[in-house]
Amino acid sequence: MRNVIRKILPAVALLWATSAMSQDDLPIPADELVYCTVCHGIQLMGNPIIRAPRLSGMETWYVEQQLRNFSAGVRGLHEDDTIGVDMQPMAAVLTDAQIKAAAVFVNATRSTSPKITISGDTLKGKAHYSTCAACHGVAGKGNEALGSPDLTIPDDWYLVTQLQNFRSGVRGSHPADSYGMQMRASVQLLADDEAIMDVVSYISTLRND
Amino acid sequence: MKKPLTRRHFLNLVGAAGGTTAIYQTSRALGLMEDTGPVAQLDLKNVARSRKKVAILGAGISGLAVAYELERAGYDVTIIEASHRIGGRNMTLRHGDLIDEMGQQRTCNFDDDPDLYFNAGPARIPGHHHRVMHYCRTLSIPLQIKSNVSRMTYTHEENKFGGKPVRIGQYLAETRGLLAEIVHKAVNKNAFDETISVEDQERLLAFASSYGDLDPNGIYKGTLRSGYKSGGFAKPAEIFERMDFREFLSSQFWQRASFMFENPDWGEPLMEAVGGMDNIVKGFARDIKSPIRLNAQVQSIQLQQNGIDVVYNHKGKRKKLSADYCFNSIPTHFMPGIPNNLPEDYRNGLKSLQPGWGFKIGLQMKERFWEREGIYGGATFTSQRIGEIWYPSHGIHGKKGILLGAYQFYDPSMFFDRMTPEERIAYAANCGEKIHPGYSDYIEAGVSVPWRRMNHMMGCGTRFSEDARERYFSLLQQPAAGRHYMIGDQISYHSSWQEGALASAETALLDLDKRVRAETGESRKA
Ligand SMILES: Cc1cc2nc3c(=O)[nH]c(=O)nc-3n(C[C@H](O)[C@H](O)[C@H](O)COP(=O)(O)OP(=O)(O)OC[C@H]3O[C@@H](n4cnc5c(N)ncnc54)[C@H](O)[C@@H]3O)c2cc1C
Numbered sequence: 001m002r003n004v005i006r007k008i009l010p011a012v013a014l015l016w017a018t019s020a021m022s023q024d025d026l027p028i029p030a031d032e033l034v035y036c037t038v039c040h041g042i043q044l045m046g047n048p049i050i051r052a053p054r055l056s057g058m059e060t061w062y063v064e065q066q067l068r069n070f071s072a073g074v075r076g077l078h079e080d081d082t083i084g085v086d087m088q089p090m091a092a093v094l095t096d097a098q099i100k101a102a103a104v105f106v107n108a109t110r111s112t113s114p115k116i117t118i119s120g121d122t123l124k125g126k127a128h129y130s131t132c133a134a135c136h137g138v139a140g141k142g143n144e145a146l147g148s149p150d151l152t153i154p155d156d157w158y159l160v161t162q163l164q165n166f167r168s169g170v171r172g173s174h175p176a177d178s179y180g181m182q183m184r185a186s187v188q189l190l191a192d193d194e195a196i197m198d199v200v201s202y203i204s205t206l207r208n209d
Numbered sequence: 210m211k212k213p214l215t216r217r218h219f220l221n222l223v224g225a226a227g228g229t230t231a232i233y234q235t236s237r238a239l240g241l242m243e244d245t246g247p248v249a250q251l252d253l254k255n256v257a258r259s260r261k262k263v264a265i266l267g268a269g270i271s272g273l274a275v276a277y278e279l280e281r282a283g284y285d286v287t288i289i290e291a292s293h294r295i296g297g298r299n300m301t302l303r304h305g306d307l308i309d310e311m312g313q314q315r316t317c318n319f320d321d322d323p324d325l326y327f328n329a330g331p332a333r334i335p336g337h338h339h340r341v342m343h344y345c346r347t348l349s350i351p352l353q354i355k356s357n358v359s360r361m362t363y364t365h366e367e368n369k370f371g372g373k374p375v376r377i378g379q380y381l382a383e384t385r386g387l388l389a390e391i392v393h394k395a396v397n398k399n400a401f402d403e404t405i406s407v408e409d410q411e412r413l414l415a416f417a418s419s420y421g422d423l424d425p426n427g428i429y430k431g432t433l434r435s436g437y438k439s440g441g442f443a444k445p446a447e448i449f450e451r452m453d454f455r456e457f458l459s460s461q462f463w464q465r466a467s468f469m470f471e472n473p474d475w476g477e478p479l480m481e482a483v484g485g486m487d488n489i490v491k492g493f494a495r496d497i498k499s500p501i502r503l504n505a506q507v508q509s510i511q512l513q514q515n516g517i518d519v520v521y522n523h524k525g526k527r528k529k530l531s532a533d534y535c536f537n538s539i540p541t542h543f544m545p546g547i548p549n550n551l552p553e554d555y556r557n558g559l560k561s562l563q564p565g566w567g568f569k570i571g572l573q574m575k576e577r578f579w580e581r582e583g584i585y586g587g588a589t590f591t592s593q594r595i596g597e598i599w600y601p602s603h604g605i606h607g608k609k610g611i612l613l614g615a616y617q618f619y620d621p622s623m624f625f626d627r628m629t630p631e632e633r634i635a636y637a638a639n640c641g642e643k644i645h646p647g648y649s650d651y652i653e654a655g656v657s658v659p660w661r662r663m664n665h666m667m668g669c670g671t672r673f674s675e676d677a678r679e680r681y682f683s684l685l686q687q688p689a690a691g692r693h694y695m696i697g698d699q700i701s702y703h704s705s706w707q708e709g710a711l712a713s714a715e716t717a718l719l720d721l722d723k724r725v726r727a728e729t730g731e732s733r734k735a
Contacts, residue, residue, distance in 0.1 A: 026508075028522050034291075034506060035311050038665055041546025042508050049542040049560065050667065085627060089312035111548070 027108040032098060035090060036106070045111035046155045051083050053158035056111040059142065062149040063103040065179065067091045071099070074174045081170045083161065113207050118156040118200050125202025131189050132199065135182075140206040147179040152207045156200050163187055163196045244712065248343040251715070253722045254731070257283030261725070264289060264519045264530050266507050267538035269297025271697045271710035273493035274344065275536045276501075278718055286499035287530055289521050291506040291665040295494060297538070298330040298669055299707065301485035302571065302656050309664040313630060318654040319573050319611065324604040327571030327611050328486040329658040330669070331707050332599075333357060333479040338708035340715065341489075345482070348492030355481035356602045357470065359587025360436070364466035365644050366592045369456050374589070374644045377466055379435035379449060382422070384467055386429030387454045389421020397427065465590045474706065481602070489707075506665075507539060510549040510693065517692045534688075536717060538697040538710075540564065540668060555689045558681030562699060564668025567660035568625045570595070570615035570637045574651040577610045582645070588613075593640040594624055614641060614655065618670060618705070626659035633657040670705040671698070686716060691724060 029037055036044065039052040046054030055063070068091075069075035076088030094102060133140075135148040142150040151159065165171035166187040172180030190196050243249070261284050265272045268290035280286050293307065294300075302308065304321040319325045333355055334341050345352055360378030395401065396410050396417070405413070417423065422432035431451045439447040457463060469475055482488040494501070502523050509520040517535045521528055539547070541562040549556070579600050586602035599613035614637040617625065625633050634655040641648035660669040673682065688694045694717040696710075703709030723733055 026527070028525055028527065031504075035664060037506065037546075038291075038311070038543070038667070039546075041543075042506075042548055045546060045548065047543070047546035049545055049563070052546075093312050 026110060027105060029105055030101065033102055033105050036102065039086070039090075041111075043109045043111040044106060046114050046158070048117070048155065048157060051086070051158075051161075053154040054111065054114050055106050056109040056153065058106050058153050059144065059150055060103040060107045061144050062142070062147075063106045064099055065147065067094060067099045067102060069177065069180070072176065074177045075171060075180070078170045078173070080168070081165070084165075084171070114155040116156060116201075116204050118160060118197055118204070120194070120197030120199070120201035122198070122202045122205055124195070125198035125200070128190060128195055128199040129202050131186065135186070139208075140203055147182075151203050156204050159200045159203060160196055163190060163200070164193070167196075245337065246339060248339050251278055251718055251722070252733075253278060253282035253718060254726050255283045256725060260285050261534065262516075262530075262532040263287070264517070264532040264535045265538075266510075266519065266535065267291075267297060267697070268295035268501055268503075269538050269697065269710065270299055270489070270493075270707050271714045272297075272536065272538045273490065273497065274711055274714040275696065275718060276497050276499055277493055278714075280497060280499050282722075287532075288497075288499060288501040289505045289507055289519065289530070290501060290503050291539075293504055295501060295503070296487055296490040298660065298666060299487055299490050300329045300658070301487035302327045302329050302658070303485070308656060308658065310630075310659065310662050311664050311667075312662070315630060317656050319571075319656070320609065320654070322609070323484060324607055325573060325609060325611055326485045327569075327613070327656060328481070329569050329571065329656070330567075330660075331486050332481060332613075333475070334481065334707070335474050335476060335479050337473055338706065340711035341707050342480075344492070344711070345480075345489065348489070348496060350488050350492045351483040352480040353483050353603065355479045356477075356586025357475060357479045357588060358477050359584060359600075361583045361585070362587040362598075362600065363589040363644055364462070364591075365589065366460060366462050367643070368592075369460050369462070370452070372643065374591075375452075376436055377587075377590075379452075380466055382432050382434035383452050383454075384457060384463065386421040386423070386432060386451060387457065389417040389423055390427065390429045392417040393421075393423060393427035462590070462592055469590075474703075483603070507547060510535065510537070510547060510551065512550055512690045512692060517690075534692050534694070534721060536694045536696050536714075538695075540666060540697075541671065541695070541699050542668060543665075551689045551693060554681075555684060558677075558685045559695065561673065561677035561681050563672040564661065565670030565672050565705070566618065566620050566623065566626075567669035567705070568615065568617040568620065568658070569613060570625075570633060570655060570657045572612045572614040572634070572637065572641075572652050573654035574610050574612055575608075575653045576651055577605075577607065578645065578647070578651055579612075580606065589644055591640065591644060593643065595637050595640040598641065598644065609653070614638075615657075623659070623661060625657065626662050630655075630657050672704075686713075688717070688720060688724075694721070 026043055039047065039050045040055050041047040044055040046052065066075065070088045070091035071094060073088065076084030135146045136142055136151050140151040142148050162171065166184045169184065172184030174180065190199060263279055263284045263286045265276050265286060265288045268288050272288060273295070276286050276288050293309065302317040303326045304317060304319045306317040308315050308317060336342065360376065362377050363374035364377055364380050365374040393414060396414050401410070418427065421429050422434055423429050429451055431448050433446065433448050435449045437446055438449045470477065502521070505521045505523040507519060507521045508527065511518045516531055516533050519530045519532065519535060541559045542564045544559045584600050585605060586600055589598040595615035597613065597616040601610050604610055615625065628636065634652070634657065638649040638652055661667055685695050685700050696713045696717050698704045698706060698709035698713065700713040701709030703712065726732055
């Protein structure tokens with residue numbers, strides 16, 4: 001019941017998360033999922049020093065997709081991936097059932113929107129985003145059928161690294177990474193780092209919490 | 210070109226990049242207590258009547274010391290620890306202990322034997338760490354000398370001296386011979402100006418000759434100080450020839466074998482706790498009666514109007530502890546991932562600290578082969594990635610022993626951290642072979658501890674940039690809103706040393722005491 005309420009009323013869940021009095025309703029990780037919170041922060045709120053992105057409320061299917069990618073070494077083992085390599089061994093030890101449980105936990109977590117740390121030109125960013133919208137949706141909420149994730153959840157600094165990773169091939173060049181390859185093709189529309197900052201700044205405006 | 214880099218590395222090794230004078234000045238300025246020298250009584254005001262509540266976050270050395278002191282001063286203390294064990298980085302591994310590495314959890318496979326333990330964190334205490342010594346004395350923790358420097362161990366460089374290890378005694382004797390000879394020549398060539406009198410020149414010659422063991426003509430021809438090449442007992446002694454000095458000069462490595470121990474933190478003699486460094490932790494735990502919640506990860510820290518609330522998870526439930534004060538030793542790099550309402554500048558200060566690195570391997574050797582090479586304690590240095598090999602000072606002539614098989618304190622590439630536990634041991638075994646042929650065959654069991662990958666820790670040796678320290682250090686030494694004290698070696702000029710953890714605990718306790726006394730108009734005696 002509570003889960004349903006939370007899905008309908010994310011704003012209410014948000015209030016729970018921010019007020020110290022009413023934290024009772026937030027999910028408590030099983031022992032083997034406490035690890036996730038050590039890097040990704042309490043309620044997976046993200047931690048820039050650890051470089052682990054916010055995951056709170058992320059779509060179950062996408063979390064599973066990424067955990068499987070990390071686990072299979074499709075993501076995180078590129079020789080120039082100095083960040084994904086921190087995550088990869090964590091996923092590698094998860095059984096299939098644990099991956100599913102992890103995704104359910106991730107989806108149930110709640111935290112306030114992360115701070116904006118990237119300052120780009122949102123107008124230019126909006127223009128760039130028009131192509132992205134084809135897959136990630138106009139509101140940036142993603143599209144499961146296309147394997148494209150909600151972009152309004154993770155921290156902006158993380159989106160920047162990912163776009164740079166797709167561009168350089170650190171992510172999305174593994175032969176078994178078909179979704180990553182699609183994204184890698186799309187990122188070529190962003191000419192340089194400035195374009196990346198701009199589009200990420202625009203995506204930040206799509207956050208609705 | 211290389212020099213500034215190696216110097217910086219060295220400072221990182223030292224673990225006190227702030228410099229020692231900085232330590233003295235800052236704390237003197239605080240006007241609290243002598244920072245070095247014998248520890249004075251804390252003399253905290255007893256608050257048993259008002260039952261002030263304190264939440265201590267993290268049960269490492271700093272948290273335990275605060276709990277110990279406050280409990281004795283009548284505070285109502287609760288310790289909240291995320292890990293399955295207390296001690297934090299003070300961790301000694303024995304048979305069957307859990308090594309909670311993220312993604313590679315395992316247990317220690319040493320034999321079940323009290324002599325076979327490995328100090329995966331702190332292993333050495335120098336005599337000038339007065340606070341650590343004070344608690345060892347107070348808690349009756351037996352100490353023994355830990356040999357840190359030995360003339361019998363080796364310095365080894367892969368591309369110097371034919372890749373052969375050189376005994377540190379010989380290396381030191383050679384470098385001194387070389388320097389002394391240069392001084393001797395300089396004096397004889399009158400390279401000094403008038404400020405050195407003829408008399409002083411004579412003295413300098415005599416000093417140089419003695420320093421380097423030169424011959425009557427001021428030439429270094431090798432010395433017995435290098436050890437015996439052969440004989441010396443039933444047969445006449447034969448000494449080593451002098452070595453090629455160019456090898457020394459082109460070496461990037463001299464500072465480790467020659468100067469590392471000139472740092473007071475590594476100066477002989479050092480101490481260790483008999484039976485394992487975690488006896489300090491056990492000593493605290495024995496004498497602390499307040500509840501210690503294990504597997505209790507802090508979820509939120511909220512300053513309130515008249516106190517501070519800490520939420521933590523415990524046994525599948527969320528618990529809230531409302532306290533008057535909070536002492537927080539959680540590694541600062543986790544704080545951006547813990548919801549809190551600490552003041553903005555304070556949070557920025559916490560964010561300015563970066564986690565450091567630390568990696569150790571412990572190897573169970575089926576025989577103490579090194580003792581047959583004349584090595585009893587001390588450390589070998591190598592240019593290989595393992596960095597060092599340490600030989601135990603205890604259990605001499607016993608059957609087996611635990612060697613430290615690798616020690617890295619500065620490795621942003623996280624070379625070992627990225628390997629599997631088996632790969633690490635195999636790698637260390639290979640390096641050891643270059644120094645002690647046959648090394649691998651002695652290895653029966655091994656543990657590796659990459660602190661950057663350890664659960665609830667993820668680092669050792671907090672790094673502050675100079676700017677950040679300038680800007681934030683004194684702010685972080687003060688309690689946020691008068692209620693939240695950040696503690697631990699991270700809030701000290703001695704990060705990576707237990708003394709730093711205790712110094713920060715002491716600073717916080719004295720500040721608290723001042724505030725508590727002020728409530729009733731008292732003040733601390735100077
Ligand atoms: C490889 C290595 C070698 C060292 N060598 C020496 C030496 O020779 N001599 C020496 O004196 N010192 C040495 N040190 C340093 C010494 O270990 C530390 O200075 C000291 O142990 C730090 O104590 P602390 O209380 O500051 O922090 P820690 O021991 O880091 O304690 C922090 C505690 O917080 C807990 N925690 C984390 N997150 C949470 C959370 N969310 N909720 C609740 N609790 C949490 C952790 O589990 C931990 O127990 C060494 C350290 C290492 C790693």
